Amino acid sequence: MKQTIRIGVVCIARKTFDFRAAKEIYEKIKNDLRILENVEWEFISDLVIEKEEAQKSAHDLASRRIDALVCISGTFALGHLVLELNKVIRKPILLWGLEELPYDGGKIRLNSVCGINLNASNLYKSGTKNYHIVIGNEIDTDWLDAIRVLKAFSTAHVGVIGSRAHGFFNLDIDELDLFKRVGILIDYYQLDDVFNQTIDNHEILERKSQLEKLFDLSDLNLP
Known part of the structure; x- marks a missing residue:
């Protein structure tokens, strides 16, 4: 049986992009994640857009004693959101970028991958290196298994x-x-x-x- 882990999930966004579409994608992702076995999911229900929301979410997830954090870039978001989360939680992070939505005649709709690049750069330059990146519609299950190993080690004799x-x-x-x-x-x-x-x-x-x-x-x- 696989080690049971507790994973926090947050979806960050910015209202200058198609944040409503990002919210719909986030709801689907939550349903998909709930199917995975031996994972206790701790979701922040709403999109995190403002700095104060990131701070509140960070303390909320930290109080739930999560083993790692999944940060979904629903759209491009300001770089301080991930830093505010990491400042309090201090756990391994999966930076999850979404595939771009079809062009509808306006500006780029999500720009999620650009946000991943920004967040990875900010984390690295601020001394945090225990992050991993995935881009696509599904979570990286290898990353989840790596978190299982870390948790098993932390409680091992x-x-x-x-x-x-x-x-x-x-x-x-x-x-x-x-x-x-x-x-x-x-x-x-x-x-x-x-x-x-x-x-x-x-x-x-x-x-x-x-x-x-x-x-x-x-x-x-x-x-």
């Missing part, structure tokens, strides 16, 4: 059995860097402590069954 061979410096673990990146603290165990444990046969069979569900073990000679 990871142990190292034994130690590296003498002189194999590249096999060392930079523990503080690992903690900084994924929130893992390492526990160390001696080989003797592991091999001398008494383990009930029922536990062995239970663990074997679990591994067989997760991995293809057909090439292994298991007892």
Whole structure:
């Protein structure tokens, strides 16, 4: 079973573009996202257009303890909206750009991709690099799976059995860097402590069954 994650979703826009069409697209996106399994969605219902709305949405989503943020560029929007969201939420961001709508004789209707470019540039130059970009009608499910991995790591208990061979410096673990990146603290165990444990046969069979569900073990000679 996939790790359950909680994802915040916001759609930003600007009234000088076709924000009404963006709202319709956003409603369809919300319905499509609700179908995905093992994701708890936290939607900001209305379009976020003004700076004050971004600030309110940021505190709202942060209070819901989301694991990551999806920021849909419904239309081109002013660059400070994403910065206001990120300033409070401080979680990985998916910048989602929409495909342009058919030309109807006036100005470009969404200009969403241009907004993505602006937001990515502003985030990068302000020191935020944990964002990803997708352009199209569907969310990037690989990004969602990456968030699952990050959440699993943040709640994991990871142990190292034994130690590296003498002189194999590249096999060392930079523990503080690992903690900084994924929130893992390492526990160390001696080989003797592991091999001398008494383990009930029922536990062995239970663990074997679990591994067989997760991995293809057909090439292994298991007892």
